[in-house]
Amino acid sequence: MRHTSLNRRQFLGIAAASGCVLNSFGGSLAPGADVVIDAHVHLEHSGRYADPAALVQLADEAGIDVLCCSAVAASAYDMRRGNQQMVDAVRRYPNRIIGFVNIPSADLGRAVLDEIEERALRDGFRGLGEIKTPVSLYEGFVPAVSRSWLAVFRKAAALKLPMLLHQRPEVVRRIAEQVPEGTVIMAHMGNGDLEGNWRLAIEVAERCPNVYLETCGSTVDLGYIEAACAAVGAERVIFGTDLPLLDPHVQLAKIAGARIDEQARKRILGKNMARLLRLTERAV
Amino acid sequence: MIVDSLGYFGSWPYWKVPIEDASGLLALMDESHIDQLFACSTRGLFESWERGNAEAIGLAAKHPQRIRAAVTFGAESRTETVPTDRVCRLLEDYNKEGVRALRLFPQHQGYSLDSAYVDPVLAQAIRLGFVLMIHVRSIMNWGMPVLPVSHIVSLAARLSGATILVCGANGEWPEVASAMKRLPNLIIETSCLQYLERVAFFTREFSSQRVIYGSGIALQYPLCGLAKVMKAKITPSERENILAGNAQRLLFGS
Numbered sequence: 001m002r003h004t005s006l007n008r009r010q011f012l013g014i015a016a017a018s019g020c021v022l023n024s025f026g027g028s029l030a031p032g033a034d035v036v037i038d039a040h041v042h043l044e045h046s047g048r049y050a051d052p053a054a055l056v057q058l059a060d061e062a063g064i065d066v067l068c069c070s071a072v073a074a075s076a077y078d079m080r081r082g083n084q085q086m087v088d089a090v091r092r093y094p095n096r097i098i099g100f101v102n103i104p105s106a107d108l109g110r111a112v113l114d115e116i117e118e119r120a121l122r123d124g125f126r127g128l129g130e131i132k133t134p135v136s137l138y139e140g141f142v143p144a145v146s147r148s149w150l151a152v153f154r155k156a157a158a159l160k161l162p163m164l165l166h167q168r169p170e171v172v173r174r175i176a177e178q179v180p181e182g183t184v185i186m187a188h189m190g191n192g193d194l195e196g197n198w199r200l201a202i203e204v205a206e207r208c209p210n211v212y213l214e215t216c217g218s219t220v221d222l223g224y225i226e227a228a229c230a231a232v233g234a235e236r237v238i239f240g241t242d243l244p245l246l247d248p249h250v251q252l253a254k255i256a257g258a259r260i261d262e263q264a265r266k267r268i269l270g271k272n273m274a275r276l277l278r279l280t281e282r283a284v
Numbered sequence: 285m286i287v288d289s290l291g292y293f294g295s296w297p298y299w300k301v302p303i304e305d306a307s308g309l310l311a312l313m314d315e316s317h318i319d320q321l322f323a324c325s326t327r328g329l330f331e332s333w334e335r336g337n338a339e340a341i342g343l344a345a346k347h348p349q350r351i352r353a354a355v356t357f358g359a360e361s362r363t364e365t366v367p368t369d370r371v372c373r374l375l376e377d378y379n380k381e382g383v384r385a386l387r388l389f390p391q392h393q394g395y396s397l398d399s400a401y402v403d404p405v406l407a408q409a410i411r412l413g414f415v416l417m418i419h420v421r422s423i424m425n426w427g428m429p430v431l432p433v434s435h436i437v438s439l440a441a442r443l444s445g446a447t448i449l450v451c452g453a454n455g456e457w458p459e460v461a462s463a464m465k466r467l468p469n470l471i472i473e474t475s476c477l478q479y480l481e482r483v484a485f486f487t488r489e490f491s492s493q494r495v496i497y498g499s500g501i502a503l504q505y506p507l508c509g510l511a512k513v514m515k516a517k518i519t520p521s522e523r524e525n526i527l528a529g530n531a532q533r534l535l536f537g538s
Contacts, residue, residue: 196427249515257507
């Protein structure tokens with residue numbers, strides 16, 4: 001019987017042997033740099049994680065360099081207050097936090113589109129979402145996305161904001177097809193809520209070249225990261241954690257543990273998102 | 285040392301999995317530094333639990349230093365149940381093979397934890413010293429059927445002499461924690477526990493002796509199962525308990 005006492009260094013060694021870039025934070029954000037960008041983070045409306053310092057601490061502990069973050073308050077109830085909270089967080093941590101604008105609903109009139117534009121152009125937000133509000137009108141075989149939501153997504157596309165959407169794969173497909181100029185990031189890669197259907201998510205991404213698959217979620221099915229890479233290329237797989245809800249070490253470990261090459265791993269962990277967000281050293 | 289309390293081998297009827305055979309499983313264990321694994325056959329969940337158990341025991345016999353068998357039981361089919369005295373005899377046989385881990389998947393295997401069918405079987409299992417590993421879910425995929433935690437809690441309250449591992453809990457963790465406060469015979473297994481800092485939470489609240497490491501290998505990434513324990517803010521001795529000590533104490537036969 002082998003007796004292996006696995007200490008922290010050995011664990012990191014396993015991850016390193018797997019080619020994982022579990023870097024400490026910092027470093028250039030120029031495309032090509034080794035950097036870890038988390039595409040899916042939430043700034044809470046109350047409690048410990050309403051303070052961006054707490055999120056940055058979690059990121060430091062996990063070796064994540066940059067957090068793409070939206071405010072829960074903006075999606076839950078008060079978009080002005082929530083997005084302003086996000087502006088303040090970005091000002092405190094300009095090299096660590098990238099703001100994503102969020103909204104509770106597309107059906108709040110013109111104010112929604114104005115909010116997206118203002119936050120993008122004036123406040124430098126670089127993405128939209130996570131949009132979790134159901135955008136589909138009904139649960140038919142062919143989901144219909146409402147006009148008001150399509151207007152939101154077209155606005156985001158016009159402003160070159162990638163859209164992080166927690167929606168079912170078939171709904172994401174409708175959006176991607178109707179807004180082909182948009183960059184659609186499927187949050188949780190089809191694994192959210194009652195689905196668990198990353199296979200369908202991959203099919204959608206195969207059909208729609210503007211769909212990216214974001215990896216965070218409770219699902220840790222062996223092989224699903226590899227399956228996504230094999231189907232659509234590592235260029236369209238994006239790392240996220242869903243901080244502060246989920247353990248970031250688990251989310252990193254699924255990328256570390258995936259049997260993919262080092263280049264693919266670096267793309268997923270940061271290069272892809274850096275490219276989508278058009279990041280340069282100067283911009284952060 | 286790392287002893288994984290919860291693994292699988294075999295095919296998966298929902299999608300093609302990368303690893304289905306013993307050599308692949310052992311290679312993945314090697315990569316992940318998992319010394320020993322308690323594994324059950326997926327055939328036992330979906331087809332024949334008797335054949336599945338035979339496979340598990342056979343695999344353990346071929347790789348005694350690495351694999352230990354976990355067994356399961358269920359109704360024979362949707363239309364008939366296996367006579368309970370036959371199940372009880374089989375548990376005795378498994379026990380003689382050194383098996384102590386009895387994994388229950390009612391949501392897959394066609395029975396209820398409340399049914400009269402189950403009572404004599406579990407009574408026998410407890411007499412023989414089995415640990416009951418009851419699955420909220422088989423793996424952490426939202427598409428899998430879920431057993432309500434309340435069903436496990438009811439059973440634990442009824443069977444106060446049994447050691448019960450709550451396996452596969454995730455978002456149900458508050459309910460599990462509440463139950464663990466009342467019922468000292470409950471232990472939480474970590475394979476599906478993905479929320480932030482939960483390993484540290486349960487260790488702090490209940491001691492490391494009531495937290496047991498499992499990964500769901502070879503259906504889940506084993507590194508994910510390890511990461512949450514290795515990175516948890518707990519002491520080295522607590523980590524040792526969770527990663528190996530508890531499995532040795534509870535699941536290794538004498």
